[in-house]
Amino acid sequence: MGNVPGKESNGNNNGNGSMSTAAFTREFLGGDGNLNGQITGGLRYSSSRKGKNFEDPVVRQRRKEREIQKNKYRNKQIMNLVVKINENVDGGYLAPYDCYKYELDYETDIVRDLIINRELSPFFIPLQDFNENWTNDELINYILNNIKLHENIKPGDLEDNFEDPNEHRLHVSASSLKRKQIKIQKMKMKENAAELQNTENIKFLKDIKNKERDNDNNNDNDKYLQIPSNDLLIKLYKDSEECPICFLFYPKYLNITTCCSQPICSECFVQMKRLEPHFPHDEEDNTRDDEDKDPNSLISEVVKCPFCAISSFGITYTPPKDIRVGIYGKCLPGEYDSNDSNNSDNDDDDNDNESNEITELDMEDPFTKKKIPAVNNNSNNNNKEKKDKSPSIITIDQIRPDWEQKLLSARTKMARRSAAATAMHATSLLQGHSGHNHNTNQCPNNNNNNNNNFRSRGDSNRTSGSQLEAILIEEAVRLSLLDEEERKLREREKERRRK
Amino acid sequence: MSSLPKRIIRETERLISDPVPGITATPHEENLRYFDVLLDGPSGSPYENGVFKLELFLPDDYPMAPPMVRFLTKIYHPNIDRLGRICLDVLKNNWSPALQIRTILLSIQALLSSPNPDDPLANEVADEWKNNHDKAIQTAREWTAQYAK
Incomplete structure (x- = not known):
């Protein structure tokens, strides 16, 4: 029964593995302080650490609410990865072209805001191929025949490969069951997102085809205002640039690294992240188990520039001056006309007229009615503030x-x-394995090293019960301090999100 | 498995159309993320005249994660262990998505030219390298002649 203290050690920390300090001490030290009897009776704490006995209704309620919150957050993150035709900025979109199985875990709200505020290059649709010698007709021909709103999602793509080894145990732990449940929920969210994406993809392709057909028939094209005009496509893709990381071709308005002025597309940028916390390499010592090292020496290193490896890696984005379409823009992508200076950002005085124009337009077009006018009014103020500022530097830690x-x-x-x-x-010590005597003399004074001291071998001193008790209490205190620290941080995090 | 990203296709094309001298990398037909690599031992090193076989695999999240590379030919080197695993910073923490198959293989070739016994993977080899340098070089030469044909 539950005699497996290391069982929570797989790659998942969903916060439910916390052992209450009270339970820990109670189990170990027992009511009567008969340490020997308690411990030789079996290590029971791990099986009862989440025991119902210790959970009062308030805690349970709070946990439930937290679970619901977490689920909402997960769903939002996944749905925000869906590329929507209407959510476009300067000819790009608010979600990446390839969703990577909906496992991308950057903060989607932050990135969406950065794109809308023109601080990060929008997610442009990439071209697989490009030739600078193409004429405009050839370019348009290639684009219209090849672009998709989003990479196709095949049924198998949504499966995640992570398999919980604990699922195959005879006695499945509560946390393992919970993980399985979360996995199933997540799968459902992903399927919903994929379905929505497919609908958008089909609409996009259909609109492109229909627009071309209607163009030939000289019908009015107000139906397709969210589909970029040929003028816009030419303007964007005329001098396409290759992202040096994914090798795909994008409009030349890419993010630029501040350190070495290299281009990087937003798609690659949002995939970059810190490595998992690890021990510093210099102090790596193969002779010691990870468990023997001080947990506080774990570090997390900032993401370095992929091109010049400098540690203060950040990017800036300068939005095109002569394209200003979509959200907070002056017109919709279908209306962009390269000869019309109204589409551009050159003329400040135009702002007031512009917003009127768009409102009028919205009256006619139910498609745009909901989105644009609401944001358009404050956009002018926003733009004016932004204009004087030099572009802000975006880092990975920010997203x-x-x-x-x-x-x-x-x-x-x-x-x-x-x-x-x-x-x-x-x-094992108390059970009296001879030849396994340990030196615990200097123990509980030094928080960080007491395990190490305790576990070092080769001294002939016999450990007494009281010393052991002291260590265990020390350990319990340390754990509760760590728990508290973690809780505080979580709270601060929540506070920040609320703002 | 989902379709191959553009980047892998382009890298493979370039490796074949414009190969690096002393290095060949050929993808498997049934799995285009898996490469057979042949690497010439750099001249001036104890691995000179040897041809070393390696395997290289591009994981799902390549290029965000580094390729996995392993020596298949037995080699006597302080930073390469008995299983052929390689201790090289750019294959681990210092990987950058701007690096490529080509550059990684060049780094491995450079590691053969300049072993680093102070950051060893094969401890015995590293000790020998530091304490009995001539003998270590000799052994490396012998192993090259024997296995890297």
Whole structure:
């Protein structure tokens, strides 16, 4: 029964693995302080640490609410990865062309805002092929025959490959069941997103085809205002540039690294992230287990520039002056006309007239009615503020602000693991394996090293019960401090999100 | 498996149309992410005149994650262990998505020219390399002659 203190050590920290300190001490030290009896009776704490006995209704309620919140967040993140025809900025979109199985975990709201504010290059549809010698007709011909709103999603693409090894156990743990449940929920969200994406893709292709046909018949094209005009496509893709990371061709309005002025498309930028927390390489010591190391020495390193490896990696984006369409823009992508200076950003005085124009237009076109007018009014103020500023630098930490929390939970998990190892060790010790005597003389004074001291071998001193008790209490205190620290950080995080 | 990203297709084309001297990388027909690599031992090193076989695999998240590379030919080198695993920073923490198959293989070739016994993967080899340098070089030469044909 549950005699497996390391079982929470797989790659998942969904916050439910926290052992209450009270439970820990109670289990270990027992009511009567009869340490020996308690421990030789079996390590029971791991099976009862989430026992119903310790959970009062308020806590349970709170946990439930948190679960609902988390689910909402997951769903929002996945749905925000759907490319929508209407959500376009300067001919690009608010979600990436390839969703990578909906596993992309950057903060989607932040990125959407950055794109809308023209601080990050929008997700343009990439071209697989491009030749600078193409004439405009050849270019348009290639684009119209080849672009898709989003890469096709095949049924198998949504499966994630991570398999929980604990699922195959005889006695499946509660957290493992929960993980399975989350996985199923996530799969449903992904399927919904994929379905929505397919609908958008089909509409996009159909509109492109119909627009061309109607063009030939000289019908009016107001139906297709969200489909970029040929003028816009030529303007965007005329001097396409290759992103040096994905090798795809994009309009030349890419993000530029601040350190070495290299282009990088937004698609590649949002995929970059910090490595998992790890021990510093210099101190890597192969002779020691990870469990013997101090959890507080785990580090998380900033993402370095992919091109020049400098650690202060950031990008800037300068939006095109002569294209200003879509959200907060002056017209819709279908209306863009390269000869009409109204589409561009050159003329400030035009602003007021422009917004009137768009409102009029909205009256006629139910398609645009909902979105554009609402944002358009404050856009003018926004734009004026933005205009004087030099472009702001965007970093990976900005679109993935959760790194600090990740590091902290990695440290906590590590601390728990080493505590469990210590406890295991204590048991075997009390059960009286001869020749396994340990030096615990200097123990509980030094928080960070007490496991190590405790586990170092080769001294002939016999451990007494009281010393062990002291260590366990020390361990319990340390864990509760770590728990508290983590809780505070989570709260701060929540606070920040609320703002 | 989903279709192959443009980047992998382009890299493969370039590797074949414009190969690096001393390095060939050929993708498997049934799995285009899996490459057979032949690497010439750099001249001036104890691996000179040897041809080393390696395997290279591009994981799903390549180029965000580094390729996995392993020596298949037995080699006596302080940074390469008995299983052929390679200790090289650009294959781990210092990987950058701007690096390519081509540049990674060149880095491995450079590692053969300048071993780093202070950051060893094969501890015994590294000890020998530091304490009995001539003998280590000799062994590396012998292994090259024996296995890297």
